Amino acid sequence: MTQLLALLAEPTLPKLAPSDSFWLPVDASVTTRNIDWVWDFLVWISVLTALAIFVAMFHFVTKYKAKSRAANEHAEKSAEHNTALEITWSVLPLFVVIALFVWGFKGFVDLRTPPKDAMELHANAQKWKWTFDYQCARGGLTDDTLHVPVDRPVRMLISSVDVLHALYIPSFRTKMDAVPGRYTDMWFQATKPGEYPIFCAEYCGTSHSDMLSRVVVHPPGEYETWLKGACEKADSLVGPERGKKLYSQQGCETCHTIDGTPKIGPTWKGLFGKTESITGGPALKVDENYLRESMMDPTAKVVQGFAPSMPTYKGKLSDKDIDGLIEYIKTLK
Amino acid sequence: MSEDKPVADKPEAEPAEAAETAASSSPPPPSHDGSVRTTETTATKEERSHLELSAEPKPDEPKRNGGAHGAAAAHTHDAHGHDHGLAHTMPIPLLFGVLVALLVLTIATVAVTSIDLGAQGNLIVAMAIATVKAALVCTFFMHLLWDKKFNLVLFLTSVLFLILFLSMTTADRGENQHAIDEYRALQLGVK
């Protein structure tokens, strides 16, 4: 458990688990059941078709190669078309693609129909961070890693606050766009405890390729333990400690540094008490009220030189959270 | 499916059309029936004579630009009473008749808004009237009634693709409205 929390504090790149398939990543969810064998079928039928075409091509090229132009050879007489042959090669692929359509359709419907008893989790996308909401006994918990129990169907309810993103878990063979202004959903049921990478698959700007996360599949019983521990930890944190944790969990770090360099937004180092000039407004001194307003209505007063691109955190941060963040910013001298 | 039509029709319709154009522009080409296609880059004697022939004015070819000569000449080989030269000519009474119909329909479509036919009912009636008006404009003002049928096919194709685009997009959007409503309810209602 402590190891996991350490990972949270220091985000590292997720690792691809070794797979026994050459093509596909390790299979770790029941949702692969209608995908992987169709994939294998596709690979083999493609290899066979391509080989047939290439062999015929090379055979003809070598067998019927003309000696030289000067030899003035003429093509042998052969049919200009052959109805039986043409019907065969039209109908055979037709059967294959009909089968593929049916299998693909089944697979798709399976991916898009979560079981009724699925546990529900929210995934929130924002530039360039995934966060996942969990239900604690009291209140909620937000984390930047997806924790799920093994062998239990999970339905992810996905939304985005800014642009399109896509939640992609290769090992589960599933992917769904996070569309701002609506909910989309996907589901899976992990079969093997372990860690699997999560990618953002829909281009979303500067740090699109760093919008990574992990899904941690807990062995039976351990998920509950983790949740309880994480909730208690989150709840017990107050003041700057809480703010520090939120800084990474809520994705503040993707835009605001704490070392003095400006990124997408102003750095937090030495921010409190500083006088900032505001785009289209009078300069102001950064105080608690301004910080609070900037979290709730970020585009109202934007520091000069920065784009009004921050999403609102209204409803995502509790008063305790806001206070924590403000306290944390105060510590960054 | 109308896009398929030109495919099916073309073998029959197009050569006929081309032949028609050819026939009206130059004398029938010398018969090459049965002969293998020639690949010389210089013209044979026969072809040269064909060329020279095609340069000869045809009896019914208009000799001068403008004036009634061309028009009169065109009459001789066309059974259609209203054809002047290259295309059909609209009689003035018909033009005015169509305008009156269009104006009456405009008044009708305004008038009908004061009658309640249900939310969709009024829209359907308004669209029906607009379509009748559009059909009148197309048929008469735009000469589609007398024009080459291929132009009509083209125009209908555009309408077909418009409907296709509209219906698929709207249908998909309709299926997803619940996801948007749900989001709004949760974001604004509950929180």
Place this chain on the structure above:
Amino acid sequence: MAEPSTETQAAAKAAAPPPAHVHGHDDHGHGHEAHDPIHAANPHLAHHFDTPQQQFDAGKLGIWLFLLTEVLFFAGLFCAYTVYRAMHPEVFVYAHYFLDTKLGALNTCVLLISSLTAAWAVRNAQLAEKKALMLNIVITIACAFTFMCVKYVEYSHKFHDGLLPGKAFQPKEQIWELKSFRDKHPEAAEYAEKLAKLDEKKTEPAAPGAAPGGAAAGMAEPAEAEKMERPTEEELEPLLAAGLVGPRSLDPSAHISRPRMAHVFFGIYFFMTGLHGFHVLIGIGIWVWMLLKAAKGHFGPNYFGPVDFTALYWHLVDLIWIYLFPLLYLIH
């Protein structure tokens, strides 16, 4: 690839002048065809066509293909319209009170008349009736100007009333203050006014209607709401239809404000009519050009294609308006 051009440039000094556009139309190579009596008899026949008929048919097919692209060009807007009308009908009901049906109808008639004169002009060109042709073109242009003037009046009213597209949308008047709404639903207007006054008291400190999403923002305060009596059907129905109050399951007296997506309608309205107006302006330009050609006496039975094609374009502009008028002005 640039080789041939530099080669030719180098040799250019000694060579003939660049192709001269003697007649101002497809004339390249008239010289070659000088011996050809058909081309000699038809100064407007381009060298690569054999007969006027072929040239005319080609032009006709070309213009029809162009009209087809025009229909699909407007398709995107019609699609956006359909989607938003299907999903947010209240926005359209709300917004149509702001539109002037009379001006719309007037413009429809003006365009229809111009369509007649355009079609008539084609006949004139075919029959080489030069004076009548010019007259008809002039009337068509006059109608087009009238159309644009009426549009100008409409637009300036909208601008004045803050009915701007998208982000700039900030209407000065509430719809219950509009004559068009009052005349149609006097009871509802009165009721809405009462509601609005109540709202004002409730939300004094906050800026009302600042965000487009303000509709559901405030929940009713029961004590205030009780002052209102349960509204009658006549009072409530028009307000519900226009999205001014929430669905009946919510307390209708909770809050009154314009529908959240109202700005989208005006976006679509200005986009559609603006694009159409742009086509009218282009049309005016082409008609003026036709007028100049007509004045030179270019048109006759063997050469009237340009007038015919301009008229076809013009009819399409009319056709699109025939749909825009009921879609934008005649919402029930």
Place this chain on the structure above:
Amino acid sequence: MASPSTTADAAIPQTKGADDNYLTHDKGFASWAFTLDHKRIGVMYLASILTAFALGGFFALAVRTELWTPGETIMKHDTYNQMFTLHGAIMVFLVIIPGIPAGLGNIILPLHLGAKDVAFPKLNLASYYLWIIGCVCMLTSLATNAVDTGWTFYAPYSTTTQTNVLPAAFGAFILGFSSIFTGLNFIVTIHKLRPPGMTFFRMPLFVWALYSTALIQVLATPVIGITLLMMMVERVFGLGIFDPALGGDPVLFQHFFWFYSHPAVYIMIVPAFGVVSEIIPTFSRKRLFGYQFIAISSLAIAFLGFLVWGHHMFTSGQSVLAGTIFSAITFLIAIPTAIKIFNWVSTMYKGRIHLDTPMLYALAFLWVFTIGGLTGVFLAVMGVDVHLHDTYFVVAHFHYVMMGGAITAFLGGLHYWFPKAFGRMYDEKSGRIGAIIVFVGLNLTFFPQFILGSRGMPRRYYNYLPEFQGLHQLSTIGAFTLGIGFLLTAVSLGRALKNGKKAPNNPWGAVTLEWQTSSPPPYYNFHTPPPVTAGPYDGYEDLVYDEKIGGYVSKKA
């Protein structure tokens, strides 16, 4: 030309003789800049498109170099995003879409039909200048704060990003009209300017392919025009149609965009089918197998191509119902496409195959298009697509089809018609070496990307997991190989323009009409309009090779 009184002019075409051709007919800059001659416009298009291709290729190499290591190799995040966006936008809008139709098609189509010009020469020139304006707009964005949305301009990213989206989108908008004008011109030319005897089923397949392409250009392109216009207006005025922050719907944008952009992939590939259908019979000395089917299947593909746009949106939050319809129709397209490949291969059966450069490109086309086509089937299977969507698998697939299919065929066609268009022979040996290097480079670049994609590497990634590095490096090596192949080809063709051996009228022994006129063709294409009395691929037996002139002549002569 200039005035009927010029003696040379009056004598044309009878006495000016074999030396007069469209390249030498008029001199000077203006004679090119204001030319209405389809061949000259085609040549200008070719030159411009190849320049744009070099630029797009440069961006591609920059992108591949950056991916040599995860994290920063030679550029920052944002620069990388701008690079791949510009690569995509330039290659799609400036190179592949106009490449074969406007470049090669402009030169060849009227010759193929035995016509003097396209139906509307001025519109043709206007189309070229629109291309130039569109190109300038794109370059404006490049020179200022280059667009970083990806060539797809997906909202709401495109309506909110700080980069200079407007000029790039406006450029694409303008290029759309350029494309429409070309398509419109071709349709009318094919309908109205065929000579007597040239029925629809006597048209060469390149003409059929251009006809199908033109139909798509005319029907689909207006929609991207209005979509981009709406996106631009949304960006400036906050219209609220696509941006959810203003009440819009981003999925709607994707519908709008793909309604054009899926058919647009057929604008890119169908002309390539046409080129290959010309090359294979000529170099096999044999009639094409199943001519009618190939002709009609082009139209069928064009039509069906309109009904499948939603297969780009299986994971976009599109409804299951819409996805199912789109997927089913997608599979239907696989059939005519597969049959085309079978027909081309069958054409070689019992032929007499000459492996000159164009034929090498055609064979390369068959190879890469087979792979590109088959992997397309993977993506049509909805369940599998959910895994593969927006990964390198998709990138590899469409590069196999667009780059491997369209560009290979374009190069094949360029070599095939080069003697006709410019009257010079290129060096066969360097041509063949170029073709082989391009083929090897192509497979080396894009095949590893299939594996990357199926293993889960998402596309448009600047940074990636270290596990993927080996395959990325393989791909980058391939990209440079490809670059060398193109460079070699460019040098070879450039030298041929200057010093190439004079081309005979019919170097390949082809039987379509363009080979019956001189190389390069005279100003009016044919001294004598060729008669059409048989199918487009009849009469190989009537030609004999004449070693003295290095080309074919009719037996009867």
